[in-house]
Amino acid sequence: MKCKPTAIPPAEEIDIPALREKYRQERDKRLKREGQKQYVQPVDDFESTYEGDPHMPVKSREPLSKEVEVAVLGAGISGILAGVDLKKAGVTDVCTIDHAGDFGGVWYWNRYPGIQCDNDAYCYLPLLEEMGYMPSKKFADGAEIFEYCQSIARRFDLYDNAIFHTLVKGMRWDETLLRWRIITDRGDDIRARFVIMANGLLNIPKLPGIPGIHDYKGKMFHTARWEYDYTGGSQKDPVLDKLTDKRVGIVGTGATALQAIPHLGKYARELYVLQRTPSTVDQRINPPTDPEWVKTLKPGWQAERHANFQRGALEGFLPGEPDHVCDFWTEVNRNLAAELEAEGWPELSPEEFMERREVMDYRVMERMRRRVESMVKDRDTAEALKPYYRFSCKRPLSNDDYYDTFNLPNVKLIDVSTTKGVEEMTEKGFIAHGKEYEVDCMIFASGFEVSSDLDRRWGFDVFEGRGGVSIYDHWADGYETLHGVMTHAFPNLFFIGYYQGGLNASTTEQYHRQTSHCAYVIREALARGLASVEPSKAAQDAYVKHFHDTAIDMTDFQRECTPSYYNNESETRIGSDGREKFRSFLGETYGPGWTAFEKMLGDWRDQGELEGLVLVADPAR
Numbered sequence: 001m002k003c004k005p006t007a008i009p010p011a012e013e014i015d016i017p018a019l020r021e022k023y024r025q026e027r028d029k030r031l032k033r034e035g036q037k038q039y040v041q042p043v044d045d046f047e048s049t050y051e052g053d054p055h056m057p058v059k060s061r062e063p064l065s066k067e068v069e070v071a072v073l074g075a076g077i078s079g080i081l082a083g084v085d086l087k088k089a090g091v092t093d094v095c096t097i098d099h100a101g102d103f104g105g106v107w108y109w110n111r112y113p114g115i116q117c118d119n120d121a122y123c124y125l126p127l128l129e130e131m132g133y134m135p136s137k138k139f140a141d142g143a144e145i146f147e148y149c150q151s152i153a154r155r156f157d158l159y160d161n162a163i164f165h166t167l168v169k170g171m172r173w174d175e176t177l178l179r180w181r182i183i184t185d186r187g188d189d190i191r192a193r194f195v196i197m198a199n200g201l202l203n204i205p206k207l208p209g210i211p212g213i214h215d216y217k218g219k220m221f222h223t224a225r226w227e228y229d230y231t232g233g234s235q236k237d238p239v240l241d242k243l244t245d246k247r248v249g250i251v252g253t254g255a256t257a258l259q260a261i262p263h264l265g266k267y268a269r270e271l272y273v274l275q276r277t278p279s280t281v282d283q284r285i286n287p288p289t290d291p292e293w294v295k296t297l298k299p300g301w302q303a304e305r306h307a308n309f310q311r312g313a314l315e316g317f318l319p320g321e322p323d324h325v326c327d328f329w330t331e332v333n334r335n336l337a338a339e340l341e342a343e344g345w346p347e348l349s350p351e352e353f354m355e356r357r358e359v360m361d362y363r364v365m366e367r368m369r370r371r372v373e374s375m376v377k378d379r380d381t382a383e384a385l386k387p388y389y390r391f392s393c394k395r396p397l398s399n400d401d402y403y404d405t406f407n408l409p410n411v412k413l414i415d416v417s418t419t420k421g422v423e424e425m426t427e428k429g430f431i432a433h434g435k436e437y438e439v440d441c442m443i444f445a446s447g448f449e450v451s452s453d454l455d456r457r458w459g460f461d462v463f464e465g466r467g468g469v470s471i472y473d474h475w476a477d478g479y480e481t482l483h484g485v486m487t488h489a490f491p492n493l494f495f496i497g498y499y500q501g502g503l504n505a506s507t508t509e510q511y512h513r514q515t516s517h518c519a520y521v522i523r524e525a526l527a528r529g530l531a532s533v534e535p536s537k538a539a540q541d542a543y544v545k546h547f548h549d550t551a552i553d554m555t556d557f558q559r560e561c562t563p564s565y566y567n568n569e570s571e572t573r574i575g576s577d578g579r580e581k582f583r584s585f586l587g588e589t590y591g592p593g594w595t596a597f598e599k600m601l602g603d604w605r606d607q608g609e610l611e612g613l614v615l616v617a618d619p620a621r
Contacts (some may be wrong), residue, residue, distance in 0.1 A: 003326035005338040008360075008367045016362050019388075026388040027562045030277055030417050054225055055111070056101035058165045063187035068161070069093035070522060071182060071192035073168050076105015078496045078511040079198035080149060081126060083158040085512075085519035091526065095190070096162040097182070103153040103162070105200055107146040112226040113238030114259035115142035116286075118397055120325045123309045123506045127152060128302050134294055138327075139286045139398075143236055163188075170462030171195065173491060178531045178618070180492065183462060194492045194522050196515070208251055208446050212425040219441040223256045230441070232267075240267040247438060248272070249430060251422060252445030253279055255397055260445065262401035265411045272437055273406075273413050274422055274430070277394065277562050280368050280387045282328040284398035306509045310594055313505035316353070319345045328396050329505070336360045361391045375403040384415040393561035465490035479588060482535035482543050482612055483601055485518055491532035491616075492525075494518040500547050502597030503589035513598060520605055521613070531618035539612030550591040 052058070070091060072082045075098035086094050100108040117124050121135035125148055128134065133151070136144060153159055170183040174191070182190040205222045207213070213220075221227050228234055232242030240263055247270040250257060258279060265271050305324050311317050312330030317337040323330050336357055340346065348356065369386040376382035385403065387394070405411055414432050416422055424431040429438040463471040466489045474480070474489060481487050484501030485494050496514045504510035525533045535543075590597040604611060 003323040003334065005335040006331055006364075006367065008335060008363045009370070011359055011363060014359075014362050014366055016359065019362055019366075023388050023390070023560065023562075026417075027560065030562055052225075053101050053165060054227065055108070056165075058101070061186065063189070064163065065189045066095075067179070067191045068095040068193070069526070070095070070194045070196065071180070071190060072096045072196045072198050073182075074098055074105065074198035074200055075100060075103045075153075075162065075164070076107075076198065076200045077126065077149060077508050078200055078515065079103075079105065079196075080152050080158065081508070081512045082196045082198050082496065082515040082518065084127070084152065084156045085515045086522065087156050087158075089519040089523035091519065091522055094158070094161060095192070096158055097166055097168055097184070097190070098162075098164055099167045101164050102150065103158065104146045104149040106224075107142055107149055109224050110142060110226075110256070111228075111235040112223045112256060112260045113231075113233065113235070113240060113263035115235065115256075116140065116259060117142075117145060118255055118259075118395075119329055119506070120305075120309060120327065121145075122302065123305055123325065124508055126508045126512050129299065131155065134289055137286050137288050139284060163190075170464075172462060172464045172468075173466050173493075175466065178491075178616075194494070194525075196494045196496065196518055198496045198511075198515070200497070205444075205446075207444055208422060210422045210425050210430070215427055216425045216429070216442060217427045218429070218439060221443060223260060223443060223445045233263075238263050240264065243268045243441075245269050246440040247429075248441045248443065249274060249437065249439040250443040250445055253277070254445065255279070255395055257445035258397055258399050258402045260443075262399070262405045264443075265405035265408050269410060270439075271411045272439065273411065274416050274432065275384065275413060276417055277389075278385045278387045279394060280328075280365070280391065280396045281402050282331075282368065282371070282396070282398045284400050285327070286400075306504070306506055310505045314503065315593060316357070328398050332357065332360050332364050332391055335364065365389075365391055372403060375407075377407050381406050381413050384413055384417075389562045390557070390560070392557075465493070480540055480544050482540050483517065483604070484590075485514055486521075486533075486535050486613075488535045488537050488540045491534040493534075494521070498588055500544070500588055501590060502594040504594050513601075517601055517605070521610065524608075524610060525615075528615070529618050530615050532616040533610065533613045535612055536614050543612070547590065552591045 070086055070093065072079045072086075072094060075096050079096055079098070080103055083094050083096055086092075096103075098105075102108055116139045117135075118139065121138055121140040122128070125133070125135055125140065125145065131148075131152060133148065135148075140148075153162075165186075166188065167185040168182060169185055172181045172183070173179075174181050177191060179191040179193050180195045182188070182192060182195070184190070205224045207222065219227075219230055221230075226235075230242060231240040233239040243264070244267055246268055248264055248268040249272040250261065250264060251274045253261075253273065253275040257273075258281060261271070261273060308321070308324045309330070311321065312323050312325055312333050316333050317323065319341070321337070323334045323337075326334070339356075339360075340348075365387065369388075372382050372385045376385060385406070406413055414437075416432055419433065422430050422432060423434075425442070426436060429436055430442065431437075465471065465474065469489050471487075471490065474487065479487075479499045481495070481500045484499045485496070487493070487495070496511055496518070501514065502510070504513070521533060
């Protein structure tokens with residue numbers, strides 16, 4: 001079935017100058033000078049909860065002392081893909097280390113009610129053709145994704161050398177051994193020739209720094225450590241029947257919260273939803289996967305879908321190209337493509353194209369606001385739920401039950417935008433707009449350390465490369481890498497994530513391309529008998545200069561956005577090139593685009609010279 005453009009207000013009905021000013025006002029009232037410091041890491045009572053595991057008992061064991069060829073830090077999807085690509089490259093001595101009790105990453109820890117993939121599962125789940133697997137529906141449930149992660153790990157024998165329930169606290173490069181010494185909370189001495197940092201974006205929960213948070217006497221937990229013993233129900237059967245006599249508060253209205261809130265509203269005696277910034281919430285069309293559609297798919301279909309999703313969500317569709325993903329992620333470009341097609345695809349300069357796209361952005365966001373009006377009965381509540389910002393300022397979401405929940409008599413939205421968050425917590429509850437609300441339970445859907453400073457994101461006590469240089473000092477003025485995966489003075493170390501690489505619409509596809517690139521370098525290093533590889537300072541400087549010279553400066557756009565992890569809570573820094581930037585993946589991606597980035601790396605691999613790397617021979621080999 002052909003994906004049609006959505007019905008949106010015509011441009012004549014949209015007063016863009018007025019909306020632009022409205023967007024600015026909405027942003028300004030949410031700005032906090034504390035920036036990322038408005039959130040705190042789990043400490044005191046929360047620390048034991050975070051370091052524990054509600055899903056699987058932690059068994060005592062003796063400290064390990066071992067040498068491995070490759071240590072992969074993280075057992076989420078990026079860590080799994082690293083293991084898969086290493087095995088395919090013929091590197092079999094792979095040790096995966098993770099704080100969790102199994103493979104799965106965010107899908108291991110996050111088991112809150114209603115959890116689903118919030119983008120196209122046919123793109124998000126990797127290796128579908130190779131695994132011979134098809135998601136049960138477009139937005140797969142969290143339990144299904146977790147089980148799929150386990151199946152990949154079993155298929156590629158990643159369990160054989162995995163170390164779970166082990167928190168990596170730091171690493172040091174040992175020049176005498178030419179290996180990384182990995183420090184863990186279990187007293188292990190793990191000496192790895194190579195290390196792949198696959199610790200992901202959503203690995204360290206953060207809490208709002210609310211005054212009095214430790215004075216509260218009721219129940220508190222973060223959504224990443226959901227406590228079904230308290231709420232009742234389970235991930236697969238979220239009947240939260242133990243909340244029927246409870247007053248519950250939940251802080252946050254982002255991706256996690258909007259999936260959990262309909263379940264909380266259904267069962268809690270009273271539910272208070274504390275919102276700083278509303279999300280963009282579209283309908284979620286999520287039927288079961290059609291077996292007849294599956295039969296039409298040809299080999300290579302997932303790679304084709306990835307490319308289509310990339311253009312639909314980020315770059316813009318090609319003339320005549322259908323939208324295979326067909327959801328809220330691709331709506332702006334889908335609608336724009338339909339208009340351009342009706343005009344015979346006129347030739348537009350990049351500036352003209354972006355102007356047209358900006359107008360479409362305003363029209364789509366106006367549709368989203370009118371959707372709120374049509375669904376939420378109370379006018380004040382509906383107005384507070386309307387998103388006033390550009391489409392790409394905050395993660396777009398979908399849910400069919402979220403807005404209806406605010407029509408329930410036991411659910412109250414508390415807008416804390418003007419106070420820039422919850423004012424205070426007391427022994428009995430919280431204070432908002434000067435009024436105390438007594439609650440039996442406070443749930444924090446406050447997210448993770450995504451774009452904050454590295455020491456907050458990684459949580460390592462020590463991370464030292466050659467000569468004892470700290471990675472935190474090394475990257476204090478911004479990332480400096482080769483290809484976004486290696487950095488000078490940190491031999492045999494690889495990074496997976498949003499550093500200085502290409503941006504793909506599918507996070508897992510981006511990670512997969514990175515892990516395959518890293519596996520290639522490691523394979524070549526081992527085949528050539530090398531003790532270490534790292535970028536030369538000259539090669540790194542040349543790449544960083546090329547990266548900055550070709551970058552699309554997103555600073556002005558991010559400055560206009562409401563605070564979120566997309567722009568590191570509107571906190572800026574001065575980069576190594578002397579320009580003001582936001583610590584954000586939107587500001588650290590390759591300007592010429594994903595296709596150009598992948599071609600650059602592919603050409604580099606095809607040359608087979610490991611150009612730009614310092615190659616140190618292993619005297620023992």
